[in-house]
Amino acid sequence: xxxxxGKGNSNSLIQVRGLDKKYRRGSxxxxxxxxxxxxxxxxxxxxxxxxSGSGKTTLLNLLGGLDVPTAGTVxxxxxxxxxxxxxxxxxxxxxxxxFVFQMYNLIPVLTAFQNVELPLLxxxxxxxxxxxxxxxxxxxxxxxxxxxxxxxxxxxxxEQRVGIARAIVADPTFLLCDEPTGDLDRKSADEVMSxxxxxxxxxxxTVLMVTHDPLAAERAHATLHMDKxxxxxxxxxxxxxxxxx
Amino acid sequence: xxxxxxxxRNLFRKKIRTTLxxxxxxxxxxxxxxxxxxxxxxxxxxxxxxxDRLTVINKVSIIQPIPLSYEDRIRQIRGVSLVTHQNWxxxxxxxxxxxxxxxxxxxxxxxxxxxxxxxxxxQMKSYLADQEGVIVGQKIxxxxxxxxxxxxxxxxxxxxxEWDFNIRGIYHGKRRQDDETQLWFHYKxxxxxxxxxxxxxxxxxxxxxxxxxxxxxxDAPRIAKxxxxxxxxxxxxxxxxxxxxxxxxxxxxxxxxxxxVTAIGTVVFFTLLLVTGNTMATAVRERTRELAVLxxxxxxxxxxxFLVFAESLVLAIIGGGLGLLLAKFMTLGGDPTGGMLGAFYxxxxxxxxxxxxxxxxxxxxxFFPALSAMxxxxxxxxxxx
Numbered sequence: 001x002x003x004x005x006g007k008g009n010s011n012s013l014i015q016v017r018g019l020d021k022k023y024r025r026g027s028x029x030x031x032x033x034x035x036x037x038x039x040x041x042x043x044x045x046x047x048x049x050x051x052s053g054s055g056k057t058t059l060l061n062l063l064g065g066l067d068v069p070t071a072g073t074v075x076x077x078x079x080x081x082x083x084x085x086x087x088x089x090x091x092x093x094x095x096x097x098x099f100v101f102q103m104y105n106l107i108p109v110l111t112a113f114q115n116v117e118l119p120l121l122x123x124x125x126x127x128x129x130x131x132x133x134x135x136x137x138x139x140x141x142x143x144x145x146x147x148x149x150x151x152x153x154x155x156x157x158x159e160q161r162v163g164i165a166r167a168i169v170a171d172p173t174f175l176l177c178d179e180p181t182g183d184l185d186r187k188s189a190d191e192v193m194s195x196x197x198x199x200x201x202x203x204x205x206t207v208l209m210v211t212h213d214p215l216a217a218e219r220a221h222a223t224l225h226m227d228k229x230x231x232x233x234x235x236x237x238x239x240x241x242x243x244x245x
Numbered sequence: 246x247x248x249x250x251x252x253x254r255n256l257f258r259k260k261i262r263t264t265l266x267x268x269x270x271x272x273x274x275x276x277x278x279x280x281x282x283x284x285x286x287x288x289x290x291x292x293x294x295x296x297d298r299l300t301v302i303n304k305v306s307i308i309q310p311i312p313l314s315y316e317d318r319i320r321q322i323r324g325v326s327l328v329t330h331q332n333w334x335x336x337x338x339x340x341x342x343x344x345x346x347x348x349x350x351x352x353x354x355x356x357x358x359x360x361x362x363x364x365x366x367x368q369m370k371s372y373l374a375d376q377e378g379v380i381v382g383q384k385i386x387x388x389x390x391x392x393x394x395x396x397x398x399x400x401x402x403x404x405x406x407e408w409d410f411n412i413r414g415i416y417h418g419k420r421r422q423d424d425e426t427q428l429w430f431h432y433k434x435x436x437x438x439x440x441x442x443x444x445x446x447x448x449x450x451x452x453x454x455x456x457x458x459x460x461x462x463x464d465a466p467r468i469a470k471x472x473x474x475x476x477x478x479x480x481x482x483x484x485x486x487x488x489x490x491x492x493x494x495x496x497x498x499x500x501x502x503x504x505x506v507t508a509i510g511t512v513v514f515f516t517l518l519l520v521t522g523n524t525m526a527t528a529v530r531e532r533t534r535e536l537a538v539l540x541x542x543x544x545x546x547x548x549x550x551f552l553v554f555a556e557s558l559v560l561a562i563i564g565g566g567l568g569l570l571l572a573k574f575m576t577l578g579g580d581p582t583g584g585m586l587g588a589f590y591x592x593x594x595x596x597x598x599x600x601x602x603x604x605x606x607x608x609x610x611x612f613f614p615a616l617s618a619m620x621x622x623x624x625x626x627x628x629x630x
Contacts, residue, residue: 066541066623087545094543101627105538109254119542121247166542 001039002046002222004231008039013174013206014063015039019072021058021229032058034229035072040174045200045207047217050226056210057178059226063208064097064176065089077173094122098167102179104159106151112138112162113147119170137169138162140203141195157188164195174206175199181216193219252555255532263560266524270564270606271571273517274599278572280506281595285422286580287502296462298358299469300491301455304482308333310451311481319457322471327458329354332435332448334428336399336408338389345385347399347428348453349435358458361419368393368414376434378413382425384580386415404438404448421590456488514606521610525557529614536618537626550619557611558604565603569596 001008006017016038023030032055040046048056061067062074065081073082081092098119106115116137120130138147141161151159160180167175177196181189193216199205200221209220217223225232257263301319303309313330320328334347352373356362364372364380371393372378381391391397395412410430418425432452439448459468469485476483486494529536536549573591580589 061624064541066627090540090543090545093541099538099541101538103534105534105627107251107254107535107538109258110251114250114254118539118544121251122543127247 001041002044002224003039004037004224006037006039011041012039013042013044013077014208015073015075016063017073017075019059019062019074020070021055021062021067022070032229033062033069036229036231038224038231040206040208042206043200043204045196045219045221046209047220047223048208048210048226049212049214049217049223054226055229056226060176060178060208060210064099065093094119094170096173098170098172098175100160100163100167100175100177100180102182104151104156104163104183106159106162106166108151111148111150112143112154112165115151115162116147116165116169118166123170133169134165137165140168140199141165155188156184157191160184160188160192161195164192164199168199168203168205174208177207177209177211179211179213180209181211181213186215189213189216248552248555252552252559255528255552256556256559259528262524262527266521266560267564267567269517269520270561270603271568273513273606274565274568274603275571275575276513276568277510277599277602278569278591278595279575280510281599282572282576282589282591284502284506285592285595286589294487294489294492296465296487296489297459298488299457299459299465299472299485300488301457301472301483301485302491303454304473304484307454309481310448310453311455311476311483313450313452315476315481315483316455318475319455319472322468322475324460324464324468325457326460327354327358328455329358329458330432330452330455331355332432332453333403334399334401334430334435335403336401338397338399343389345388345426345428346424347430349432350429351432355429358456361423362416363419364414364416372413375411375413376431376437377409377411379410379428379430380414380416381412381428383415383417384425385428386412388426391415404435404443406438406442457485462487514602518606518610521557521560521606522613524560525553525611525614526617528556529553529618533621533626536621537623540621540623541627546619549621550615553615553618554608554611557615558607561603561607561610562600565600565607568603569599 008015016036019033019036019038020031021033023032036059048059050056058067062069063076065074065084069082073080075081076096079092079096081089084092106112107118110118113134116134117130120133123130125133135144135147138144141164143158143161143165146154146158146162151162154162160183164175164180167177175196180196181192184192196207196209197219200207207220209216211217301311301315303311316328316330319325329351331351332349334349336347337343338345356364356369368380372380379397386392389397391412393412393415397410397412399408399410400406401408410428416425417423443449457468457472459465465487469487472485473483536552539549539552540546569591573596576589576591
């Protein structure tokens with residue numbers, strides 16, 4: 001269940017309270033997020049929509065521990081992350097967050113296998129264990145036969161699927177997807193969205209996604225609209241995800 | 246190391262640029278190696294100089310003689326254990342280009358003062374028995390293809406005339422850096438020429454310089470002062486120095502090689518620093534998003550710092566190592582002047598120093614790019630396209 005009124009129960013996987021973010025650009029102060037509240041349960045799939053500059057990506061960055069708020073708190077699985085040091089936040093990200101980017105952001109000189117393996121290099125897994133995890137992740141995204149290909153040898157959709165495999169390989173608490181279909185054609189976008197649905201429905205993943213694409217947002221359990229730093233409304237899916245396709 | 250492929254793949258993503266940077270390192274270190282060899286060749290005399298030997302020359306110049314009669318008086322000074330004398334002969338073998346040192350020596354004392362030169366006993370016996378006998382260094386023997394028993398003609402310049410010598414011995418040094426390019430012959434041979442063939446009074450009773458072996462190196466300043474005081478206000482005043490200072494002054498006659506080598510080396514390494522620094526800065530700038538992604542997925546700031554430094558150091562080690570190996574290889578053939586330089590090799594100490602320099606340049610050139618990569622804010626970097 002997704003709520004934006006700040007009245008969610010304390011068992012929510014992600015709990016945001018009074019989140020404020022201000023930037024200073026020269027002498028001008030920009031209030032990007034204004035006292036935002038959010039509750040997301042485990043297994044939810046939430047889409048954030050809204051015009052450019054409304055604060056969607058800023059919210060994603062704060063939820064992913066890439067940025068720190070001006071005020072307010074973000075609590076994930078019981079850990080309040082807003083007061084962690086930069087070093088602790090980095091460690092926290094490695095354990096809890098899987099990022100999926102619009103531009104895929106794969107390392108071009110590494111193969112699909114090596115790109116997916118990256119987050120596992122931070123763990124104490126042996127080489128053999130890492131190999132098994134990577135093969136599993138690539139199997140989930142349907143790219144077992146492309147694991148030794150370099151990004152330039154893959155289509156955009158395949159690159160994004162490698163990006164998703166990289167995001168899930170360390171089994172993070174939740175996935176943050178910043179316009180995952182923004183750079184893809186319709187067919188590839190549908191494939192990626194189907195993959196995200198599979199991760200949520202069959203693997204129990206929690207996914208928070210920023211998108212401009214109404215068709216992509218339709219695949220989520222809930223769509224939240226961000227406008228001028230405020231989450232205006234929550235539209236919770238009342239039909240099974242499969243039926244919304 | 247599980248990050249090896251990440252470092253190497255990043256390093257070689259721009260093959261031409263990396264190759265050129267590696268080439269810069271290799272050329273710089275190759276040049277460093279050669280300069281170290283040249284410097285070593287000129288410094289050789291200084292390096293092998295003993296602390297317990299003093300050199301006594303004419304105060305005016307080393308080419309001016311001093312009396313043979315000083316020998317006994319020097320020997321009387323407290324702390325002096327041995328005295329020997331030498332004459333620079335300056336002859337020409339076949340062609341003036343075939344330069345090498347030829348000296349008339351006092352047989353009894355010379356080999357006691359210079360124990361680092363080894364002559365096989367049977368050859369020494371043969372040399373002592375032959376008035377026209379000479380002992381030559383193994384490098385000069387190799388250079389001219391001389392062997393024991395050969396008779397070699399040398400045209401005298403300071404002591405004019407045709408001189409014929411018989412090679413009776415070939416010496417070698419105890420240490421690698423010992424000079425093995427000299428020719429020694431009996432002083433009594435030279436003296437006989439002075440007595441019988443020289444113009445009246447020419448070099449009569451005179452020698453080139455003395456080498457004084459002392460019991461305790463700490464006494465060197467006192468003994469040097471006593472020697473020079475003893476002969477002050479005479480027609481042949483002396484200048485006494487410890488052998489190292491003497492050798493150093495001798496080497497400086499060819500110019501301040503050390504300064505030249507240091508100056509050239511500094512310019513080369515500074516240029517290398519700029520080239521490599523620019524390469525690393527460009528490499529980091531091009532990968533801003535990738536570095537940000539690494540940080541986003543959980544790699545620490547320190548890891549990113551390490552990554553950039555590692556690339557810079559790998560460049561330094563591979564490029565520098567290649568350059569030094571090439572320099573080593575080039576010097577394996579020995580002295581390209583055919584024996585004018587007593588020592589011509591790249592010492593291990595210079596190799597180690599060269600690698601140290603390369604690493605230093607690697608660290609210095611990677612410093613600012615690594616720092617900027619470390620300080621990179623993920624949010625800002627991901628926003629850039």
